[in-house]
Amino acid sequence: MEKKTALFAQEHSGLIAAAQAHVLRVWNEHHDSRLVFHNYAQAAEVAEHVAFLAVEERTPADVTEAALLAAWFFNIGYLENPSAPAEASGIRAEFFLASQHCPVALIRRVRWCIAAAYEGQPPLTPEAVLLCDAIALTDWGESSAERLALLRLERELLRQQPLSDAEWNQWTTAERQRLRFYTAYAKRHIEPMLALQRAKRSEEPTSEKPPKRERKTERFERLARRPLRSSIQTYFRANYANHIRLSAIADNKAHIMISVNSILLSVAISLLTYQTLTSRNPLYVLPIIMFLVTSLASLTFAVLSSRPRVTSMPPAPGQTPNPVFFGSFVHLTLDQYEEATDAMLRDGRLLFGNMTRDLYHLGQVLDKKYRLLTYSYTVFLMGFVATVGAFLGAYFLE
Numbered sequence: 001m002e003k004k005t006a007l008f009a010q011e012h013s014g015l016i017a018a019a020q021a022h023v024l025r026v027w028n029e030h031h032d033s034r035l036v037f038h039n040y041a042q043a044a045e046v047a048e049h050v051a052f053l054a055v056e057e058r059t060p061a062d063v064t065e066a067a068l069l070a071a072w073f074f075n076i077g078y079l080e081n082p083s084a085p086a087e088a089s090g091i092r093a094e095f096f097l098a099s100q101h102c103p104v105a106l107i108r109r110v111r112w113c114i115a116a117a118y119e120g121q122p123p124l125t126p127e128a129v130l131l132c133d134a135i136a137l138t139d140w141g142e143s144s145a146e147r148l149a150l151l152r153l154e155r156e157l158l159r160q161q162p163l164s165d166a167e168w169n170q171w172t173t174a175e176r177q178r179l180r181f182y183t184a185y186a187k188r189h190i191e192p193m194l195a196l197q198r199a200k201r202s203e204e205p206t207s208e209k210p211p212k213r214e215r216k217t218e219r220f221e222r223l224a225r226r227p228l229r230s231s232i233q234t235y236f237r238a239n240y241a242n243h244i245r246l247s248a249i250a251d252n253k254a255h256i257m258i259s260v261n262s263i264l265l266s267v268a269i270s271l272l273t274y275q276t277l278t279s280r281n282p283l284y285v286l287p288i289i290m291f292l293v294t295s296l297a298s299l300t301f302a303v304l305s306s307r308p309r310v311t312s313m314p315p316a317p318g319q320t321p322n323p324v325f326f327g328s329f330v331h332l333t334l335d336q337y338e339e340a341t342d343a344m345l346r347d348g349r350l351l352f353g354n355m356t357r358d359l360y361h362l363g364q365v366l367d368k369k370y371r372l373l374t375y376s377y378t379v380f381l382m383g384f385v386a387t388v389g390a391f392l393g394a395y396f397l398e
Contacts, residue, residue, distance in 0.1 A: 015065065015069070016065065019068075019096060023072045026079070034082075034158055035079070035154060036150045037154040038082075042139075043074065046134045046135055047071040050068050050131060053134060053137075056184075057183050057185060063127045070117070070131050073089050073090075073093035073110070076089050082158050086115055094107050094111060112125060113127045113128045117131055136179060136181060137181075152168055236359075240362075247365070247369065250306075250369040250370055250373055254369075254373060255306065258303060260380075261380065265292065265295050272288045286390050290383065290387050294379055298383065301372045302373070304372050305368075305370075305373045322358070323337060323341040323344055323354070324344075324354045
């Protein structure tokens, strides 16, 4: 097939090569990551199959040229309107052919050929016959399983919602029943192969299995049955980042209170030992002592908030250690830790459970940090206000 296709490409290297370069440029300029099925690779493979069928069928050069041009442009309309690509593809092809000063008859044939590929009706022109068979051979040939998986992914991305297995199986079954070929080569070689595949698929055992007993679904089990989707990754990534950010904010606030209270405690002690101030008015001792007590209490709460504390949580007998939190595996040897990590990564339910429990314990630590910080700031504020009030009272009573 490759040898015949290469020979044909050498004979039609002018307009076809220009169309190929133009289509490649358009796909690069208007790239859409959702189009994993209808893309440049599909157009290239369809064009290759058109050339191959043209050699096998010995079609005239003008018919083959029109079919090849339509093959390169037939799916480019998905870049503009995935729900109705036929019209957009035809307009793209018409603009290109007009820029190449092609005859009006050729432009009309190419547009009719592209439209026939989307109508779902038997093609009426020889170039449409070539194109329809090439598309069917590309999409439903030997690599149909991989290509259909890409088509399903593309539809889910465009609809922004998943397709159920029942919907997808119903659609593919209907499409296989409607599938037809029109060239002699395809009817001799491709159609029997696909019919044999359909027969083998129908012989596979159907849902005649005894009904399964309903059982209670354990936590995180449904998540473990499917690949880790981006939404689940985003959930854990965002939560871990928020917890770490909040912990850093709490530590920063604690450091501020420690620094401020340390400086003010030094100043208060200096004032208390300053004989001139206290001997002139003994009432000044009261606000200084009040400030010493409240500042010391505020400093204590701030230190307790930022004090590092390791919570050791050894697993219960028969339970797999949690390798996510170091307090649970610090007592393990390296071999035991590697074994626990391997078991967790092989069991999706255990993985999600460990990460969820780790987030919960991070939240518990944050709750304690912020409660102690609240006490520290509250005591500091109340002590500061009481100290200023006592100082003013001593001043006016002097």
